[in-house]
Amino acid sequence: MTSERWDSPEDAERAFYLAFEAGDLEAMMAVWDETADVCCIHPMGQALCGPDAVREGWREILASGQRLQFSAEPALRQIGTELAVSVVREHIRVVGQDKTSPPMVATNVYRRTTGGWRMTLHHVSPAVVAMGNGMEDKPASRYLH
Amino acid sequence: MTSERWDSPEDAERAFYLAFEAGDLEAMMAVWDETADVCCIHPMGQALCGPDAVREGWREILASGQRLQFSAEPALRQIGTELAVSVVREHIRVVGQDKTSPPMVATNVYRRTTGGWRMTLHHVSPAVVAMGNGMEDKPASRYLH
Numbered sequence: 571m572t573s574e575r576w577d578s579p580e581d582a583e584r585a586f587y588l589a590f591e592a593g594d595l596e597a598m599m600a601v602w603d604e605t606a607d608v609c610c611i612h613p614m615g616q617a618l619c620g621p622d623a624v625r626e627g628w629r630e631i632l633a634s635g636q637r638l639q640f641s642a643e644p645a646l647r648q649i650g651t652e653l654a655v656s657v658v659r660e661h662i663r664v665v666g667q668d669k670t671s672p673p674m675v676a677t678n679v680y681r682r683t684t685g686g687w688r689m690t691l692h693h694v695s696p697a698v699v700a701m702g703n704g705m706e707d708k709p710a711s712r713y714l715h
Numbered sequence: 716m717t718s719e720r721w722d723s724p725e726d727a728e729r730a731f732y733l734a735f736e737a738g739d740l741e742a743m744m745a746v747w748d749e750t751a752d753v754c755c756i757h758p759m760g761q762a763l764c765g766p767d768a769v770r771e772g773w774r775e776i777l778a779s780g781q782r783l784q785f786s787a788e789p790a791l792r793q794i795g796t797e798l799a800v801s802v803v804r805e806h807i808r809v810v811g812q813d814k815t816s817p818p819m820v821a822t823n824v825y826r827r828t829t830g831g832w833r834m835t836l837h838h839v840s841p842a843v844v845a846m847g848n849g850m851e852d853k854p855a856s857r858y859l860h
Binding site: 606607608609611612613614615616617619645646647648650651652653654655657659673675677679681690691693695696697698699 | 751752753754756757758759760761762764790791792793795796797798799800802804818820822824826835836838840841842843844845
């Protein structure tokens with residue numbers, strides 16, 4: 571794991587989605603900065619914080635064996651000296667199925683370490699509500715904002 | 716708006732939740748860095764990117780007139796030279812109601828500007844599913860991860 575090195579947040583993000591598509595837990599965790607404070611929020615999920623909780627969450631998700639193909643469309647990218655943030659619209663296809671899945675939106679945060687850029691946060695949620703068409707009242711009343 | 720200044724991400728975050736509780740659109744937008752790339756993702760919502768989309772989203776949310784009280788429990792805080800990230804567990808109460816609301820989890824990103832720290836990203840989602848109890852299969856199959 572520690573032999574992996576990504577010299578940009580974009581490289582680390584590419585490795586994250588490739589590991590996810592491969593269903594490879596060790597490749598996934600190699601992208602994460604397990605030495606730092608990390609959190610992962612899966613769809614409709616609670617914040618899993620700390621390396622052990624993040625790893626266990628991915629172990630459970632990847633254990634489904636469901637093979638996914640991601641098309642990650644960048645929506646926002648901010649790169650600082652130590653931290654980088656990207657927001658991506660995820661278009662996901664289940665391999666072997668034609669059905670389209672609900673689009674997801676993910677916020678990914680990366681930290682520059684002595685070993686290159688590593689992920690410290692992945693927050694993903696279903697993007698089902700289009701603002702400006704009145705539908706936002708539904709989640710607003712269901713979820714308070 | 717431009718007279719406001721927050722010297723730490725924590726101060727900007729406090730101002731964000733106070734503006735939300737007050738239902739004050741101008742106070743809310745004063746916290747945001749409207750000169751930069753910004754995105755806001757409301758619960759189950761699409762990524763609203765750009766100052767105009769962010770402002771319109773908040774205008775619609777705050778127009779409900781529903782008064783909320785937030786208790787924001789920090790889960791992760793990372794502060795860099797230009798960017799700061801915080802993950803908070805939001806416990807929300809509707810003023811005048813006893814009903815508890817589903818807990819939410821929010822990722823907030825702030826950028827250091829010449830005018831102090833400003834919000835550039837708010838991504839919030841319902842924290843309904845506890846990992847490790849088997850329930851995560853439901854969203855995993857509904858939302859693919």
